[in-house]
Amino acid sequence: MSGADWIALDWGSSHLRAWAMLGDKPMVHATRDTGAGGLARDAFGPALIALVGDWLQADRCIPAYACGMLGSRQGWIEAPYRAVPCAPLDGGLVAAPQADPRVSVYVVPGLKQAKPADVMRGEETQIAGFLALNPGWDGVICLPGTHSKWVHVSAGEVVSFQTFLTGETFALLAGQSVLRHGMAGWDDAGFDAGVAQGLERPDRLLARLFTLRAEGLLDGLDPATARARLSGLLIGAELAAAKPYWLGQRVAVLGAGALAALYGRALDGLSVPVSAHTADAATLAGLAAIRAAHRSEAPCAR
């Protein structure tokens, strides 16, 4: 038992992450690799209880608020996308099938954009949390990740956004293409060189990928340099295409760990004013804002 009065859930494709919350404060955190990508519909409830069962009390039902891919069509229950421009969070919660009398799960809807077609699930909660932590903030938010996102925020609304397949492309090329033979470690100078090349000539990406292989064969290119330059080439190409987002703007990089640091480094090199923010804090602040707004509406369904 945790004494929690609600539970915060970030249920992405690869992981389920949970916090036992008392008011706005996380008390216990737990994570497991039971991501939404690998679960059948009827496996979500048991997966949830397996992770948070110890936090629940027999005589009390508490709500759980959940963002991420569990709300996709192939997830636990579909929470239909809301269309931008709109506030990142504003109702539309969908109740998941009751898995256990001690907890009621509400799923946050993602956002969609008609043209160019784009979607997000989970990031809307981070954006809302970031805005809750930084009231009145206008500008651009960059969310690095497997599918990185650039989001234009104004007057508390998501105006437009654009997703790039950069992170997933890096993982596939570094791990499974012919390039994998000469990739290991990291070298900041290699990353910087890659970013510069990617920014300058993003159109040459497919050629420069093979150049990495050829330099490995002919010039003994260091595997750490090769891997970092690959990352830089891809992030540089993304930055070239995302220029309308960052040019003349202040950019909040919202993310965790090494990847967010790389985006910060690359933007710094372009003299873009950058601030770095923790994704977890934003996620929790976003879910807390949902819980506050939803509180009066009978949070437990039984």
Added chain:
Amino acid sequence: MSGADWIALDWGSSHLRAWAMLGDKPMVHATRDTGAGGLARDAFGPALIALVGDWLQADRCIPAYACGMLGSRQGWIEAPYRAVPCAPLDGGLVAAPQADPRVSVYVVPGLKQAKPADVMRGEETQIAGFLALNPGWDGVICLPGTHSKWVHVSAGEVVSFQTFLTGETFALLAGQSVLRHGMAGWDDAGFDAGVAQGLERPDRLLARLFTLRAEGLLDGLDPATARARLSGLLIGAELAAAKPYWLGQRVAVLGAGALAALYGRALDGLSVPVSAHTADAATLAGLAAIRAAHRSEAPCAR
């Protein structure tokens, strides 16, 4: 027994392909998936005999001429790259360790370019064969494949070339990325649209990859259109970067099957004068030219 007086071998990463030759004429063809990529050094000899053993005679040694990845550092025996500008084939054959008294294998060296760093193994033989079949030809050769190549040929020499990771990137994205969920079949109009987008804004490639996913989710994009558009986006981006090769030139597309036809279709759309040529015929003509040049030099080592 085949009556062959020599053997032609195209030993790439994924396949070993062999022809029993009498003069310039192929008499029997055999292929197996014992590609150079999956063989330990001492497994090449047995793999060769397993495929062509029936073509050999107990009392006679014949030569085999081989192009492709068997000549790489991780192959049967390394045949060091020759530097461009140079004729695609001009000596530098390396004898493989004698595997069997009935056959002596000679490995064709690949080509290298210092800047931008680039390499080829196998294509040099196709280029030489194409030039043997089309004497006096000057212009650009496009060789579609896992790693597609653009080659500037003048006065019988390879002047420069550039390799693109297009085919391998397509295979990884279509087969293993999040895009795989909405990809099946083929649609020519989708390909054409992708080529146009890729050519116009190659810098937006990483964003347009995710657009395919989002259109699948939001607009029910047809999986055949999605897969063909992905191919078109990548080939279009390649064509944008390869423009210095094809602009104002005649282009010979040298390759097999559907992929070569796609390159021809895309180039046609750009009003580039294109001719299509079979890769196998070029490979055999190239190996026959090597055999003719090497004939006087005691082809069998025993």
